[in-house]
Amino acid sequence: MENNRRNFLKKSALLGLAGVAGSLIGKEKLTNLENISAALQETGKFELPKLPYAYYALEPFIDSKTMEIHHSKHHAGYVNNLNKAVETGSFSGKSIEEILRSVNANDAAVRNNAGGHYNHSLFWQLLEPNRYKMLPLPEGTLRDAITTQFNSFGEFKQLFTGKAMSVFGSGWCWLITDAQGNLKITATANQDNPLMQIVAEQGKPVLALDVWEHAYYLKHQNKRMDYISDWWNVINWQKAEELFTQK
Numbered sequence: 001m002e003n004n005r006r007n008f009l010k011k012s013a014l015l016g017l018a019g020v021a022g023s024l025i026g027k028e029k030l031t032n033l034e035n036i037s038a039a040l041q042e043t044g045k046f047e048l049p050k051l052p053y054a055y056y057a058l059e060p061f062i063d064s065k066t067m068e069i070h071h072s073k074h075h076a077g078y079v080n081n082l083n084k085a086v087e088t089g090s091f092s093g094k095s096i097e098e099i100l101r102s103v104n105a106n107d108a109a110v111r112n113n114a115g116g117h118y119n120h121s122l123f124w125q126l127l128e129p130n131r132y133k134m135l136p137l138p139e140g141t142l143r144d145a146i147t148t149q150f151n152s153f154g155e156f157k158q159l160f161t162g163k164a165m166s167v168f169g170s171g172w173c174w175l176i177t178d179a180q181g182n183l184k185i186t187a188t189a190n191q192d193n194p195l196m197q198i199v200a201e202q203g204k205p206v207l208a209l210d211v212w213e214h215a216y217y218l219k220h221q222n223k224r225m226d227y228i229s230d231w232w233n234v235i236n237w238q239k240a241e242e243l244f245t246q247k
């Protein structure tokens with residue numbers, strides 16, 4: 001706590017004002033996942049990242065109200081509770097990745113809220129407005145890897161959709177690269193993710209799909225399949241390619 005406050009005051013003094021520090025990192029921290037850690041170092045606290053598009057921008061596939069509540073209430077809640085959970089103790093001052101990799105299965109507050117913050121930060125970045133009224137498709141090396149490993153994009157889409165549908169209750173569906181660099185479709189419960197050592201299948205996330213009901217219930221009600229079908233229209237494949245090629 002003291003360390004965080006000292007860092008915050010030091011950084012604020014260097015940059016003039018805390019508000020300026022916030023605005024300086026606001027845009028930058030959306031560009032990659034490492035910047036979630038940068039946000040911690042800048043202010044001493046985890047922050048809710050701004051969305052790189054308006055709440056209504058994913059219409060008609062994901063509605064404005066859902067986006068607003070999902071971001072400003074659900075994600076904000078994870079950030080606030082994470083800050084409380086790591087205020088003192090062994091996770092204090094650690095980056096989000098360090099927390100995720102070392103969190104214990106029994107530490108529910110850190111596990112759920114660190115996962116919730118990281119997963120949603122990633123999820124927003126992997127969405128983008130559908131500007132061309134066509135199904136966006138993977139690009140570059142990721143497209144080649146998907147085709148090689150799953151035979152075709154169509155087969156991959158079917159497998160991923162099936163996995164997302166099979167999540168019982170709340171959770172996430174992922175495309176990850178495992179330790180050998182192979183693509184894998186996996187699922188995690190609640191706010192767990194593939195960076196955690198406590199999950200069955202670990203790896204580096206390339207795609208993330210939130211299948212909690214809060215992600216779709218207002219528009220799609222109980223029809224998760226309709227939500228997943230809509231989600232394919234707003235995937236930011238360029239970001240997925242970036243994550244796939246990132247060392």
Ligand SMILES: [Fe+2]
Nearest residue numbers: 074210212215
């Ligand atoms: Fe969510």
